[in-house]
Amino acid sequence: MLRKLLTQTSSRRLLTSGVPPLFSKSTISPFSSLSSSPEPPSSENSTVEQPGTTISVDRSALYNPPDHSHESTPDSELVKHLKSIIKFRGGPISVAEYMEEVLTNPKAGFYMNRDVFGAQGDFITSPEVSQMFGEMIGVWTVCLWEQMGRPERVNVVELGPGRGTLMADLLRGTSKFKNFTDSLHIHLVECSPALQKLQHQNLKCTDESSSEKKAISSLAGTPVHWHATLEEVPSGVPTIIIAHEFYDALPVHQFQKSSRGWCEKMVDVGEDSKFRFVLSPQPTPASLYLMKRCTWATPEEREKLEHVEISPKSMDLTREMAKRIGSDGGGALIIDYGMNAIISDSLQAIRKHKFANILDDPGSADLSAYVDFPSIKHSAEEASENISVHGPMTQSQFLGSLGINFRVDALLQNCNDEQAESLRAGYWQLVGDGEAPFWEGPDEQTPTGMGTRYLAMAIVNKNQGIPAPFQ
Numbered sequence: 228m229l230r231k232l233l234t235q236t237s238s239r240r241l242l243t244s245g246v247p248p249l250f251s252k253s254t255i256s257p258f259s260s261l262s263s264s265p266e267p268p269s270s271e272n273s274t275v276e277q278p279g280t281t282i283s284v285d286r287s288a289l290y291n292p293p294d295h296s297h298e299s300t301p302d303s304e305l306v307k308h309l310k311s312i313i314k315f316r317g318g319p320i321s322v323a324e325y326m327e328e329v330l331t332n333p334k335a336g337f338y339m340n341r342d343v344f345g346a347q348g349d350f351i352t353s354p355e356v357s358q359m360f361g362e363m364i365g366v367w368t369v370c371l372w373e374q375m376g377r378p379e380r381v382n383v384v385e386l387g388p389g390r391g392t393l394m395a396d397l398l399r400g401t402s403k404f405k406n407f408t409d410s411l412h413i414h415l416v417e418c419s420p421a422l423q424k425l426q427h428q429n430l431k432c433t434d435e436s437s438s439e440k441k442a443i444s445s446l447a448g449t450p451v452h453w454h455a456t457l458e459e460v461p462s463g464v465p466t467i468i469i470a471h472e473f474y475d476a477l478p479v480h481q482f483q484k485s486s487r488g489w490c491e492k493m494v495d496v497g498e499d500s501k502f503r504f505v506l507s508p509q510p511t512p513a514s515l516y517l518m519k520r521c522t523w524a525t526p527e528e529r530e531k532l533e534h535v536e537i538s539p540k541s542m543d544l545t546r547e548m549a550k551r552i553g554s555d556g557g558g559a560l561i562i563d564y565g566m567n568a569i570i571s572d573s574l575q576a577i578r579k580h581k582f583a584n585i586l587d588d589p590g591s592a593d594l595s596a597y598v599d600f601p602s603i604k605h606s607a608e609e610a611s612e613n614i615s616v617h618g619p620m621t622q623s624q625f626l627g628s629l630g631i632n633f634r635v636d637a638l639l640q641n642c643n644d645e646q647a648e649s650l651r652a653g654y655w656q657l658v659g660d661g662e663a664p665f666w667e668g669p670d671e672q673t674p675t676g677m678g679t680r681y682l683a684m685a686i687v688n689k690n691q692g693i694p695a696p697f698q
């Protein structure tokens with residue numbers, strides 16, 4: 228079946244995006260006392276344009292403006308808004324609240340008003356690296372649909388579709404499987420009006436009803452609907468959910484061990500009127516409630532913990548997904564960068580492919596955190612007895628077992644030299660070893676590349692058996 232899918236998958240896009248700028252991840256140093264703010268992440272080993280080279284910015288030709296450091300830049304709307312929350316609340320806000328406002332504030336959140344992806348944007352994702360990524364997710368989706376007994380109607384839900392590239396490649400790639408595409412209703416869960424528009428364009432949609440946010444994608448003649456949350460997607464229909472780089476955008480609380488117990492890292496405004504991190508003087512309700520997450524960490528894990536990051540939104544989302552899959556049938560695929568372990572301190576800001584300070588000019592940089600895969604597994608299993616959880620496995624294992632090697636070979640049969648080079652570069656970027664957006668620097672122990680840094684996990688209705696390629 229897999230082989231058949233891979234050779235029959237249609238290949239009209241063929242051109243992969245050019246080799247994107249790359250960036251590294253560095254750990255933000257934890258603040259140690261009540262009012263210290265974190266060091267900005269080191270930009271060493273940072274952005275890499277060519278394999279193995281470190282970017283250094285040549286400033287020699289830059290105009291050196293006169294020093295206006297005493298003149299502070301006016302606060303943006305989002306900065307004013309955050310400061311007013313802190314002022315009227317009468318104290319600091321949680322890192323989770325800060326993150327949520329920065330990313331999805333309806334007026335000025337990072338995602339809300341523009342295209343943030345690709346070489347011209349702030350960061351690059353796998354679907355933008357190569358068409359093969361969306362095609363392989365298409366293969367996974369068709370396989371699951373087969374295991375579901377080829378239902379006549381299936382809702383395919385994508386959480387946080389970005390530019391819509393993954394879904395466009397999935398639809399293009401599976402368009403020969405008429406029974407499958409005829410069964411599809413696409414539901415895109417997207418908070419950003421600007422990105423919804425882009426998705427509409429990239430899926431080549433014609434409006435059926437713009438007030439109901441309903442359209443038809445001419446890529447496979449499938450209906451497409453937009454929603455702000457998963458709860459809004461109609462239930463009662465077999466469902467396949469895809470979440471690629473969605474969980475890492477969900478807000479995290481950060482906790483730190485202290486002599487007073489597990490206290491919470493918060494965001495405050497200092498006397499200089501700048502944002503700074505502070506530590507709550509005693510455990511907050513969130514730390515008391517959320518540190519329960521640690522009770523199902525292994526004792527060895529618990530002993531080592533000094534910092535912990537926990538995302539209640541991720542757990543709630545997973546519960547909702549598991550309940551749906553448990554009652555309606557189907558499954559979910561989650562791919563993200565993260566670990567099969569509790570996460571300690573991973574929140575990072577990225578602007579224009581470089582690390583930035585988390586508190587600097589909020590709304591102009593992406594904020595993301597590593598995904599805690601065991602907490603997803605645990606939340607899903609807690610929410611429904613009818614589901615089973617598989618993985619995580621690395622992205623390279625996942626794509627490799629689904630047959631990306633056959634796919635790249637098939638595409639290479641039918642392309643020009645430039646396309647071939649782009650396909651090979653994209654392939655290596657996705658499966659690892661090659662140019663990778665997560666280059667950890669010289670530490671040989673640390674896995675590198677999207678292939679190992681990104682993990683794939685599936686949640687499926689038990690009636691579906693074990694999903695490919697987790698058997």
Ligand code: SAH
Binds near residue numbers: 330344388476477
């Ligand atoms: N999956 C895409 C984009 C990942 S970026 C890709 O791989 O290229 C995260 C996406 O999730 C963006 O589309 C962003 O607008 C959306 N998003 C982030 N937080 C959201 C939320 N709380 N609700 C709905 N969409 C959200």
